[in-house]
Amino acid sequence: MRALCWEGVNDVRVQDVPDARIQDAEDLVLRVGLSTVCGSDLHLLTGHIPFMQAGDVIGHEFMGEVVEVGPGVTRHKPGDRVVVCSFIGCGRCWYCRHDLWSLCDNTNTDPGITQGLWGADPGGIFGYSHAMGGFRGSHAEYVRVPFADHTAIPIPDGVDDQSALFASDSVPTGWMGADLGGVQPGDVVAVWGSGAVGQMAARAAQLLGAERVLVIDRFDYRLRQAERVFGVETLNYEAVDIGAALREETGGRGPDVCIEAVGCEAHSPGPQHVYDQVKSKLKLETDRPIAVREAVFNCRKGGSVFVLGVFTGFVDKFPLGALMNKGLTLRAAQQHGQRYVPMLLDRIAKGELSTSHLATHMLPLEEGALGYEMFKEKTDGCVRAVFRP
Structure with missing residues (x-):
């Protein structure tokens, strides 16, 4: 499948990577509908966060359609339209049970880095360096979503894809x-x-x-x-x-x-x-x-x-x-998305909260490098570049 990968400081390229697949019972595989750049991604591009490896797929704010679920997934089925929280939550540790989802004890697969930096490890996040778990990001055709019953949230029928996209991270x-x-x-x-x-x-x-x-x-x-x-x-x-x-x-x-x-x-x-x-x-x-x-x-x-x-x-x-x-x-704090996203989707559906205006530039995934360049350099009035794989 195609994905936008970090290859070095200020160097991102679309290339072929192995297909996303079910690895654990609680996973789902998502066909990405829309994925957007985020200001925090720029710290990855500039090398400010040094725990990237060449070939890492970036991106953490996205929505799409479920295409496959593991046997432990009970809340989603193929064909469902969902928005995915940027931080992955297991749903059962002390922090998740207290609605502190970005602090999940069980989703950062490389906790030693952040324990050394900060004295503790936060949860894992899509596409945001090996300090945060090394998960593949959302600028791809498909994404594996761990702990899917808690990390993916159904999108109400009254909310369009572009509006739902920003409920992944920016809105919460x-x-x-x-x-x-x-x-x-x-x-x-x-x-x-x-x-x-x-x-x-x-x-x-x-x-x-x-x-x-x-x-x-x-x-x-x-x-x-x-x-x-x-x-x-x-x-x-x-x-x-x-x-x-x-x-x-x-x-x-x-x-x-x-x-x-x-x-x-x-x-x-x-x-x-x-x-x-x-x-x-x-x-x-x-x-x-x-x-x-x-x-x-x-x-x-x-x-x-x-x-x-x-x-x-x-x-x-x-x-x-x-x-x-x-x-x-x-x-x-980093965002506790699972605490807020269902409520925010309801507010979007009711017209209380506008988000679609943020998508000033809609691009195919193959133009991912251009999207990041416009976003970083603040050219052509770019607030957010959004990619449609």
Whole structure:
């Protein structure tokens, strides 16, 4: 079968790989309908996450049709249309039973790497390096889905493929940021990043009752899309001082909840960007926490900061003093998709949550390298490139 493979830094190619097949009783094989790029994939392309091997199939956000099920699968049958959570959950460990699905104890098949890095191993994820299990990703004609009864979720008849696609990862990730970030009715919420995850966090904050939502980015086309689709307020950090703007918009206090949806390769027009680039080049830190710093400094006293962007290791100049002395609550997580996806599909079906607009570029799988190039370089107004195998 054909699949988009990582072959080295900034080198992805479509090539032939062995067919997906049932390996365990709880597996299913999915014919991929749609699969999309994700901002966290860019950390793989740049070599920021060093646990890739040539030939690894990338991609983790997808939907499709079930073509084969193992004898232990009870909730799905061939012909079913499903969306697949990016994180694989066994459904029976302590973490899965407590709705902490991305922390599953039984799905990371190479836990030693992350135990050494982080002191514990999270769950496995499709197409996201051997530190996260080494599973084949979704940019392929077919995918093996382990623990299928928990990892694949039926798509309601009223939800089209393109809308369902983003319920795999972007929508539950954004919703989790607003939910676990503690958004309450009447809050003012600031979101750093207006890509798919940032837009979904902003919409989640609105649906949870936020009075105002401000989205921060430097790409006007993404900010305009967020304004048009969801009616949020926007700030371009290359045009305004974000701290001053947020104080002005909140009566001097700062936002009640700040959601960081940028991640470990954040950008800034100021000297801190140069500082972090130099530190990372010299291996004195692994990640650039620019947006996290801004969120901590600008959140109101007693407020909440939630980190949605992917981080890999260690950062410098983290404002722990501000966090402690301002009485902030800081939380972070990879998405617990199985907790949220059924509810989110219902909201999409009811028209409360729009997602299909994120797919700005629809491409055949054979043009996967072009899709990633447009997405990485932010050309032609690309918010998300979507592949149809």
